[in-house]
Amino acid sequence: MKQSIIALSLVGAVLGRPGVNRYNFEKREVPQEHAHRNVNLEVSKSLQLDNPDNIQDPIFGLLGAAAAKAGAGNIADADCLQQATADQAFTNAKAAGDVNGMTFALIYRALERNTGSVGLASVPCTSIQAVNPEIAALQQHQDPASDGAAALNKQIAQDLAAQIGAIGGDPTLANEASTFAPGQVGDPTAKGNTCDDDTDDAGCINSLGLRVDDLTADEALAAAQGGAGAGNAAAANGTANAGSGKANSGKANQNASNAAADACNANSGTAANNAGNAGNAASGSASNNAGNAAADAGNAANATAGAGAGAASFGSCSDPTVTFSQAPSDGRQEAAFEATDLTNFPHGSALNIGVISSFICDQLVNKCKADQAAVDQCDQADAAVKASGLKGQAAADSFNQALGF
Known part of the structure; x- marks a missing residue:
């Protein structure tokens, strides 16, 4: 979002009253925080249920830090106001068993914030840890003209779809957080x-057809696939299960079959080699036995790594494994999956391994610059573990072993 001059005038008493949804501040030169007004209105409903930090209104979280301070209440870091607003709204909606409220709190967290010029990315929140891991797993969309925004915003939308699916919502609603087409960098009007x-309660970005969706419906559903896991997450959170099992696509099943076939072929080759080695050992040749021992060691490694592992390079990310933890690092109060390397794979924990394994495979492309062999191997491992029905540590072990770890 863009703004070159911020002239904010808050009518605090009006904004603070429950049921008042019109935001009363003077027009700025280039405002757009009302573009997603439909999302702001839904989050306002949840926020008003319990607002211990006296956050004045969700609209402030979408402003730049200087303007956001006017409505930040007790939130000291204005760059974290959007996250704090989403976190409190999610907490309230969760306590009320309101899946729609939780869904829109997640969407709000992923909305773009205002910045000072076209192409300028907004500052991330680093000083506050979200209470809800579903919120902690997300970040805000960035100006679509900023460096790398297309890939980043799509990744954010996929993460959002996964979190919405995990709480029993409709993953295709992740596109509600999509932003505008890129502007012209250097535009003097900003x-x-x-x-x-x-006044447009539907959100003018929607009413005027200006929203550029990050995902197709199939991509949103694929990001949230692993229906059984999503159902378990919904039950654990005390929310309704919206039948996200439909996210298991035929493509995923096909990939799982391919992964199984590859593993079978790898094992068959290993078995054949081992059989040949055994025959050679019987010949009594010491040199053959030495060679056979080396071959057997290589075969064992291949059996562990799976098909093609030897040729795979994971780029700048050396540890793409999943950890199943009884005490996840993001504070979730139940055992869950998370990436072992949270620096290169920053994602909140999830009850469904598919949320984490899919994210890791995406990051191999977008961040790690892994080669195609590694990406294909990860995609196969991802599809296989989702189709396996394995739970807990067994699921993590299956995914990791398929990657060669």
Whole structure:
């Protein structure tokens, strides 16, 4: 989001009253925080149920830090106001068993924030840890003209779809967080492609057809696949299960079959080699026995790594494994899956291994610059573990072993 001049005038008493959803501040030169007004309105409903930090209104979390401070209440770091607002709204909706409220809190967390010029990325929240791991797993969309925004925003939308599916919501709603088409970097008005209408309850980005969706419906469903896991997550959170099992696509099943076939072929080759080695050993040749021992060691490694592991390079990310932890690092109060290397694979924990394994495979492409062999191997391992029905440590071991770890 873009803004070159911020002239914010808060009517605090009005904004703070429950049921008041019109945001009363002076028009700025290039505002657009009302573009997703439909999302703001839903989050406002949840926030008003319990607001211990006195956050004035969800709209402030979408502003730049200087303007956001006016409505931040007790949140000291204005760059974390969006996350804090989403976190409190999610907590309230979860306590009420409101899947729709939780869904829109997640969407709100992924909305783009205002910045000072076209192409300028917004500052991430680093000083506050979200209470809800579902919120902690997300970040805000970035200006679509900023460096790497297309790939990053799509990744954010996929993460959002996965979290929505995990709480029993409709993953295709992840596109509600999508932003505008890229503006022209250097635009002296700092306007870009925006809209702003604080009377359009549907959100002017939607009403005017300006929203550029990050995902197709199939991509959103694929990001949330692993229906049984999503159902378990919903039950654990005390929420309704919306039947996210439909996210298991034929493509995933096909990939699982391919992975199984590859593993079978690898094992068959190993068995044949071992049989040949055994025959050679019987010949009594010392040199053959030495060679056979080396071959057997190689075969064992191949059996562990799976098909093609020897040729795979994971790029700058040396540990793409999954950990199943009884005490996840993000504070979740139940055993869950998370990436072992949270620096290169920053994602909140999940009850469904598919959420984490899919994210890891995506990061291999977007961040790690892994080669195609590694990406294919990860995709096969991802599909196989989702189709296996394995749970807990067994699921983590299966995925990791398929990657050669």
